[in-house]
Structure formats: C-alpha cells, structure tokens
Amino acid sequence: xxxxxxxxxxxxxxxxxxxxxxxTVGGGLVTGTAAWAATTGGVSGTVVAATGGAPVSGxxxxxxxxxxxxxxxxxxxASDGSYSITGLAAGTYAVSIRAVAPYVHNYDAGDVTIxxxxxxxxxxxxxxxxxxxxxxxxxxxxxxxxxxxxISACVDEGDQCGDASTxxxxxxxxxxxxxxxxxxxxxxxxxxxxxxDAPGYARLWWGATTPSGYxxxxxxxxxxxxxxxxxxxxxxxx
Numbered sequence: 396x397x398x399x400x401x402x403x404x405x406x407x408x409x410x411x412x413x414x415x416x417x418x419t420v421g422g423g424l425v426t427g428t429a430a431w432a433a434t435t436g437g438v439s440g441t442v443v444a445a446t447g448g449a450p451v452s453g454x455x456x457x458x459x460x461x462x463x464x465x466x467x468x469x470x471x472x473a474s475d476g477s478y479s480i481t482g483l484a485a486g487t488y489a490v491s492i493r494a495v496a497p498y499v500h501n502y503d504a505g506d507v508t509i510x511x512x513x514x515x516x517x518x519x520x521x522x523x524x525x526x527x528x529x530x531x532x533x534x535x536x537x538x539x540x541x542x543x544x545x546i547s548a549c550v551d552e553g554d555q556c557g558d559a560s561t562x563x564x565x566x567x568x569x570x571x572x573x574x575x576x577x578x579x580x581x582x583x584x585x586x587x588x589x590x591x592d593a594p595g596y597a598r599l600w601w602g603a604t605t606p607s608g609y610x611x612x613x614x615x616x617x618x619x620x621x622x623x624x625x626x627x628x629x630x631x632x633x
Contacts, residue, residue: 410467435533436509437481440518442492443474446619450476451522453495458488461506478520485511490520496571496579498522499618525581526616530625532561540565541629544593551613552585561593568621586613589625596629 438458442451452474458467466490468480488506499546504520532544542561548569549556555572571579588611589601602612 409601432449432587435484435530436511437479437514438488438507438509438518438598439477439479439484439514439516440520441476441524442478442497442520442522443476445511445521450474451491451494451498454478454498454522454598455493456480456520457491457493458483458507459491460484461487461489481514481571483509485509492520492522493578494522494580497525497581499581501581508563522583524619525570525572525583526618527568527570527582527621528557528589528614528616528625529566529621529623530627532567532593532627532629534565534596535628535630541593541596544596544627546630547590547592547625548614551588553585555580557582582616584616584618586615589614591627591629595632596633599629600626601625601627 416605420563442454442456443449444451450472452472454472455469456472456478457469458480460466461557466484466486468483470478470550472478478617489506492501492504494500499522501520507515507518522526528546528548530546532541532546533539534541540561542563542565543560544565544567545567546559546561546567547556548558550572555574556568557572559567559569561567570581572582573579589602590611591599600611601614614622614625
C-alpha cells in the first residue's frame with residue numbers, strides 16, 4: 396500500500412491531505428478513486444407534492460453541510476420524482492429544494508445525517524403548491540370585460556413577479572412567479588402588489604385610493620390557496 400500524506404495550514408487550521416495510489420482490501424486491488432468512494436456516503440429518495448403525494452420532476456435538491464465550508468451536493472428529480480446524491484462526506488446536512496412552478500421552493504426540508512460508506516435511501520421530500528391570484532377586469536363606465544389586459548403581481552419588497560393576461564371574458568389567474576435568474580415557482584405566502592395595464596386605459600394599481608394610484612393596497616396570498624376577486628375597474632386614458 397502506498398500512501399502519501401500532505402500537511403498544510405489553511406486559515407489557522409491544520410489540514411491533512413491523503414493521496415492513496417493503491418491499496419489492497421480483502422486481497423483485491425482498489426484504486427484511489429474507489430477508496431474515496433468507499434469512505435463517502437449518499438442519499439436518495441423521491442420529491443413529491445405535499446398534498447396528494449404526486450411525484451415532482453425538475454426540482455433541484457441541495458445538500459448543505461451544517462458545519463459550513465465546502466462540500467455537499469445537488470441533484471434534479473427525474474420524471475418519477477426520484478433523486479440521488481452521492482460522494483457526500485460523513486456529517487449532517489441541511490436539505491433545501493428549488494422547485495419549479497406551480498410548486499414553492501422549500502428552503503428548510505430538514506436535516507439528514509450521512510455515515511461513511513452508507514447511502515440513506517427512501518428519503519421523501521415534499522413541496523407545497525403555490526397560491527393564486529384571480530379576478531375580473533372591466534371598463535369602469537360600461538362594465539364591459541376587457542380582454543388582453545396584462546396583470547403583474549410582484550412580491551412586496553421582493554424581486555419576483557408573476558404575469559397573466561385576461562381572456563375574452565376579462566378574467567385572469569396569476570399562478571407563476573419568475574425570479575431574477577429566470578427560475579420559476581408558485582406564489583408563496585406573502586403580500587403582493589397588483590398592477591393592471593390595458594390598451595386605451597390608465598394604469599391601475601389594485602386597491603389604490605388616490606388619482607396617481609400608487610402603490611395601492613397589498614394582496615395577501617397563502618400558498619396552496621386562491622385569493623380571488625382581485626378585480627380591476629379601468630378608466631379610459633386621457
């Protein structure tokens with residue numbers, strides 16, 4: 396067996412770097428890569444909807460070392476919701492999940508403890524459906540529905556917004572938020588500012604009580620629920 400040991404101080408801490416060229420285990424030859432794999436562990440399981448248990452695909456599972464520092468791992472859930480992360484050093488990891496709409500990110504999916512050489516299987520992670528904002532947009536004078544109006548719902552004091560357009564009956568539903576980097580998720584529990592634009596009409600901030608209309612009232616949304624009757628009565632532009 397050939398073992399090379401390097402000693403180095405990093406940020407006032409002594410770190411040992413061990414490079415194993417080859418070693419024998421039970422009479423067989425194990426390469427350095429295989430030896431490293433034998434001392435690390437992993438976790439596998441399924442990402443599902445919190446209500447109903449349907450598998451969720453396209454979610455990204457993150458493992459963050461509770462002790463801090465480098466390490467951890469990520470994996471995307473497959474079409475059946477399954478995921479697998481390997482190469483994890485022994486220790487405790489915080490689990491978080493980046494969802495895709497209509498589900499909401501889960502930044503606290505609990506902890507998992509990994510032991511050397513062991514894969515913890517059957518770890519089920521849950522995502523909650525996002526909420527919705529719905530309403531009707533009409534002409535404030537005639538009461539006629541306004542099609543193709545654009546509704547923007549933005550998180551108060553946040554950088555995520557969701558858009559929707561009214562149908563021929565003037566109805567709309569906002570279901571998806573888009574982040575700064577283009578990632579999507581459902582509407583999480585928060586307060587939202589709702590703005591309505593339509594060709595030929597003055598911009599409307601929902602709940603506004605002044606002529607300028609900004610910022611209007613906030614719309615509270617709860618994940619998994621629909622906040623309805625967020626209606627807009629538009630005045631013609633002058």
